[in-house]
Amino acid sequence: MSVKLTIMQQMEQVAREHGKILPPLKEDLVLANCGLDSLGFAVLVARLEDTLGIDPFTAADDAIFPITLGDFVKVYEHGQR
Amino acid sequence: MSMASGETALRDYVAARATERWLWDRGRSVCLTDLHSGTTLGAGLPSLAGRSVLVAAENQLNAALALIELDGIARRVVILPPGVEFGHLAEIIAASQVDAAVIDSGSPSLTTLGLPIQVSCEPSIIRTTEDPANRISTEWVLVTSGTTGVPKMVVHNLASLTAPLQAPSPADGATVWGTFYDIRRYGGLQIYLRALLGGASLVLSNPEESVADHLARLAQREMTHLSGTPSHWRRALMNPAIEKIAPRYVRLSGEIADQAVLDGLRATFPQAVVGHAYASTEAGVAFDVNDSRAGFPADYFAVTRDDVEMKVVDGSLRIRSPRTASAYLGAAPPLAAADGFVDTGDIVEQHGDRCFFAGRKGGIINIGGMKVHPEEVEAVINRHPRVRMSLVRGRQSPITGSVVVADVVLSSGQDLEGKRQIEVKNDILKFCSNALPRHKVPASISFVPKLDVAATGKLVRRQG
Numbered sequence: 001m002s003v004k005l006t007i008m009q010q011m012e013q014v015a016r017e018h019g020k021i022l023p024p025l026k027e028d029l030v031l032a033n034c035g036l037d038s039l040g041f042a043v044l045v046a047r048l049e050d051t052l053g054i055d056p057f058t059a060a061d062d063a064i065f066p067i068t069l070g071d072f073v074k075v076y077e078h079g080q081r
Numbered sequence: 082m083s084m085a086s087g088e089t090a091l092r093d094y095v096a097a098r099a100t101e102r103w104l105w106d107r108g109r110s111v112c113l114t115d116l117h118s119g120t121t122l123g124a125g126l127p128s129l130a131g132r133s134v135l136v137a138a139e140n141q142l143n144a145a146l147a148l149i150e151l152d153g154i155a156r157r158v159v160i161l162p163p164g165v166e167f168g169h170l171a172e173i174i175a176a177s178q179v180d181a182a183v184i185d186s187g188s189p190s191l192t193t194l195g196l197p198i199q200v201s202c203e204p205s206i207i208r209t210t211e212d213p214a215n216r217i218s219t220e221w222v223l224v225t226s227g228t229t230g231v232p233k234m235v236v237h238n239l240a241s242l243t244a245p246l247q248a249p250s251p252a253d254g255a256t257v258w259g260t261f262y263d264i265r266r267y268g269g270l271q272i273y274l275r276a277l278l279g280g281a282s283l284v285l286s287n288p289e290e291s292v293a294d295h296l297a298r299l300a301q302r303e304m305t306h307l308s309g310t311p312s313h314w315r316r317a318l319m320n321p322a323i324e325k326i327a328p329r330y331v332r333l334s335g336e337i338a339d340q341a342v343l344d345g346l347r348a349t350f351p352q353a354v355v356g357h358a359y360a361s362t363e364a365g366v367a368f369d370v371n372d373s374r375a376g377f378p379a380d381y382f383a384v385t386r387d388d389v390e391m392k393v394v395d396g397s398l399r400i401r402s403p404r405t406a407s408a409y410l411g412a413a414p415p416l417a418a419a420d421g422f423v424d425t426g427d428i429v430e431q432h433g434d435r436c437f438f439a440g441r442k443g444g445i446i447n448i449g450g451m452k453v454h455p456e457e458v459e460a461v462i463n464r465h466p467r468v469r470m471s472l473v474r475g476r477q478s479p480i481t482g483s484v485v486v487a488d489v490v491l492s493s494g495q496d497l498e499g500k501r502q503i504e505v506k507n508d509i510l511k512f513c514s515n516a517l518p519r520h521k522v523p524a525s526i527s528f529v530p531k532l533d534v535a536a537t538g539k540l541v542r543r544q545g
Contacts (some may be wrong), residue, residue: 017510017514017522018519038449038480038481039448039449039481039519039520041480042448042449042478042480042481042484042524043484043524045478045479045480046476046478046484046486046524046525047524047525049525050525050527055479057479057480058477058478058479
């Protein structure tokens with residue numbers, strides 16, 4: 001499964017658990033507007049660490065602030081290489 | 082410090098009983114009544130009179146017998162639990178002014194530590210006509226494994242260790258105690274002394290023995306009363322050999338007894354009284370709860386029972402009673418506040434007319450400013466029918482600082498296949514969501530074959 005697909009599936013799953021409804025998951029979706037709050041993102045990052053084996057945010061030397069869903073996916077794709 | 086003549090030392094309780102009583106550690110069974118006119122310390126016993134004696138025998142039975150002999154004779158006994166690092170020994174010896182040691186016969190001596198007197202335990206009781214008549218009040222020093230790694234030395238005496246609680250435990254018929262604890266730790270020492278004072282026998286644990294073999298041995302001597310931590314009990318409940326034992330009294334202490342483990346024990350031993358006790362090395366035994374429910378009645382705060390006074394300050398339970406320890410030895414903060422109350426560090430929360438332990442003061446996970454006690458999440462996970470035990474901890478999060486994650490041991494003990502595993506995980510998550518606020522629900526659940534239980538019988542909690 002692609003990194004992008006994994007991320008989207010996990011987002012849907014976390015949103016379901018937290019009782020949130022996500023807008024269509026497009027590349028240019030601004031994360032701040034996606035409906036997940038900071039706890040939701042914290043859970044998402046933890047789940048992705050389980051499935052993809054990395055937490056690129058904690059591993060990075062510099063702070064990373066992805067703005068859109070596309071940026072977020074790239075951080076993981078970059079981290080996997 | 083000297084005791085008025087006519088008061089009793091531990092050996093008097095042994096001598097007072099005519100019926101045959103024993104201590105059994107798998108290798109040896111020793112008849113306690115033989116100690117009335119005998120010794121395991123041979124000719125060395127008189128040389129220990131009035132001294133501060135380190136009970137350094139590695140063999141638990143040797144240590145147990147030496148304690149009977151030393152009480153009333155030594156000025157102080159310092160009980161060394163197994164597993165204390167050699168590096169800490171010099172500190173312990175200096176702080177407790179130890180000037181003699183009791184060791185296993187044939188074990189390497191402690192001469193490097195500069196102890197002038199060392200007495201070896203004989204493998205059996207040697208008859209003697211001499212009854213050491215001069216009784217002094219002996220200080221009992223327990224060495225606890227501090228979370229920081231530096232052991233603390235906690236001062237008790239026989240009275241503070243044995244002052245009885247009124248709450249009755251089933252005592253009809255001959256009592257044979259068993260314990261998963263080592264008797265050189267507070268929880269185990271309680272059981273040992275209870276057996277000695279109550280005229281019972283005791284099956285000792287053995288560190289080299291499997292849980293199944295230990296249970297089989299308990300069954301062989303028809304053990305009636307059995308004590309351990311909830312972690313000890315969960316481990317035993319996972320073992321098929323649990324069917325061999327039929328205790329009348331099941332006792333939990335040392336960790337929070339959640340409803341799941343109490344229910345598991347009730348179901349396994351329908352004929353038994355299942356009780357949990359609250360005690361700590363410093364605060365002593367505070368109360369027993371025998372209604373098979375987690376937590377304790379809130380009116381324990383209103384009414385002083387068994388001379389135990391309790392209050393909650395800054396969320397944590399404070400205790401003052403005749404069973405609290407008197408002091409720490411060495412460079413340590415005061416054991417109790419100026420008013421005599423000991424801060425247990427255990428967080429208590431009241432729900433209706435019941436109080437529950439939420440966790441440890443220092444063990445809090447901070448999730449974006451919201452606090453979670455690992456134990457409250459474990460208590461929920463452990464109620465799930467597929468779960469035997471769990472360990473909840475914080476995992477670093479770039480967003481909220483920490484998130485809650487859980488390691489879970491399933492009750493079936495068998496490996497689940499990929500798809501089924503995800504189903505069970507989701508079910509446990511749903512179970513948590515129904516019982517807990519969102520930030521306390523684990524972000525991640527891992528199934529593990531087992532969880533580490535420390536030599537103290539408690540779950541090993543690592544920070545981070």
